[in-house]
Amino acid sequence: MFFKKKSKLPDTVNSAVGIETVMSQIKNFVQRHFALPDETLFNVALHKRIITVSLPFPCEKDAEQLASQLCDTIALPSDLTCKFVSNIPMFATKQPLVRNVKNIVAVSSGKGGVGKSATAVNLALALSKLGARVGVLDADIYGPSVPLMLGTTNKSPDTEDNKTMQPIYAHKLVSNSIGYLVDNEHASIWRGPMASKALQQLINETEWPLLDYLIVDMPPGTGDIQLTMAQQIPLTAAVVVTTPQDIALADAGKGIAMYEKLSIPVLGLIENMSYFECPNCATQSPIFSTDGASKLAKRYHLPVLAEVPIDMHIRQNADNGKSLFDDKNCVGLQNIYLQAARQMSINMANNVALSDVAKAANVGIDITRLD
Numbered sequence: 216m217f218f219k220k221k222s223k224l225p226d227t228v229n230s231a232v233g234i235e236t237v238m239s240q241i242k243n244f245v246q247r248h249f250a251l252p253d254e255t256l257f258n259v260a261l262h263k264r265i266i267t268v269s270l271p272f273p274c275e276k277d278a279e280q281l282a283s284q285l286c287d288t289i290a291l292p293s294d295l296t297c298k299f300v301s302n303i304p305m306f307a308t309k310q311p312l313v314r315n316v317k318n319i320v321a322v323s324s325g326k327g328g329v330g331k332s333a334t335a336v337n338l339a340l341a342l343s344k345l346g347a348r349v350g351v352l353d354a355d356i357y358g359p360s361v362p363l364m365l366g367t368t369n370k371s372p373d374t375e376d377n378k379t380m381q382p383i384y385a386h387k388l389v390s391n392s393i394g395y396l397v398d399n400e401h402a403s404i405w406r407g408p409m410a411s412k413a414l415q416q417l418i419n420e421t422e423w424p425l426l427d428y429l430i431v432d433m434p435p436g437t438g439d440i441q442l443t444m445a446q447q448i449p450l451t452a453a454v455v456v457t458t459p460q461d462i463a464l465a466d467a468g469k470g471i472a473m474y475e476k477l478s479i480p481v482l483g484l485i486e487n488m489s490y491f492e493c494p495n496c497a498t499q500s501p502i503f504s505t506d507g508a509s510k511l512a513k514r515y516h517l518p519v520l521a522e523v524p525i526d527m528h529i530r531q532n533a534d535n536g537k538s539l540f541d542d543k544n545c546v547g548l549q550n551i552y553l554q555a556a557r558q559m560s561i562n563m564a565n566n567v568a569l570s571d572v573a574k575a576a577n578v579g580i581d582i583t584r585l586d
């Protein structure tokens with residue numbers, strides 16, 4: 216007669232007090248580490264001596280470091296291992312989402328020329344580096360710069376049925392832009408309704424693959440056109456880009472107010488062109504003034520996600536359609552954008568309610584990598 220050998224540890228969380236203690240210590244670690252108030256946002260599960268922690272933001276790049284920090288913090292029994300994985304849910308929006316797209320984030324600026332497009336592209340690249348599936352929608356209909364920054368100016372979307380477009384793929388991001396479809400000169404003379412219609416088509420008639428985040432490069436400003444566009448897109452949240460200069464800050468404030476009016480959560484500010492660091496002596500010069508974004512952040516109770524310096528490599532990589540993350544001279548800048556992307560995605564989990572779909576599924580939608 217054969218007996219199945221009993222495993223020393225149970226496979227389920229609930230059936231052993233010892234394991235329950237470890238699991239609850241892990242939960243405490245996760246909640247403290249990411250300041251997550253809500254336990255339903257993440258999941259800790261034991262299966263065959265492997266404890267899997269599923270987080271509601273991308274963590275593939277940080278997974279090993281997180282596991283080692285966890286082991287330094289709690290006494291994990293030696294026959295257990297712990298791994299961190301992402302399971303990014305769909306957060307709530309006021310409008311029905313676009314097919315296959317879990318979350319849509321607007322990157323906005325009140326004022327033109329502050330580096331909104333460069334920030335949108337580098338934030339998207341950073342989210343992808345952290346392990347998320349990311350797309351970019353260039354909603355800057357009057358001045359699309361995403362094709363240039365992704366090195367895809369000579370591409371145009373294929374269509375299989377003459378109704379929908381395949382997005383363009385580059386640097387592990389998918390994108391669509393009016394810049395792929397018409398000459399910049401044509402789009403720049405469109406009136407409001409035509410631009411709005413073009414945006415609707417771009418967002419709804421693109422065959423987006425399954426995406427954790429679609430980053431939208433919004434047109435600069437806070438006028439009627441921007442307001443209509445922000446209402447047209449089922450935005451989950453927004454990020455506002457500004458320079459530290461007073462004139463840019465005043466406009467960024469109007470941008471924040473516009474999102475507040477639309478009940479779209481602002482996940483934070485990115486201060487671009489915060490300072491210039493001399494490559495010879497490392498002296499930092501605050502060319503556009505100092506502390507601008509932090510003052511604005513205080514006024515609106517928002518976090519500053521990053522202070523990005525003026526750096527020739529940002530402009531060069533963008534102009535040449537190269538990824539900043541492939542440039543070995545840009546490790547410092549990469550870390551700034553990675554930290555902004557981490558904090559932005561954690562803030563989304565902390566500040567935006569789960570969608571009904573995610574609540575019903577309990578764990579959001581499964582993700583696989585885009586290669």
Ligand SMILES: Nc1ncnc2c1ncn2[C@@H]1O[C@H](COP(=O)(O)OP(=O)(O)OP(=O)(O)O)[C@@H](O)[C@H]1O
Nearest residue numbers: 327328329330331332333435524525526529530533
């Ligand atoms: N931190 C930075 N350091 C150096 N160059 C930068 C930085 N941020 C942006 N740039 C460059 O400045 C120029 C303007 O940036 P970008 O096009 O992103 O601005 P924008 O706010 O999107 O402009 P618009 O209002 O026209 O949409 C680009 O050439 C970009 O590469």
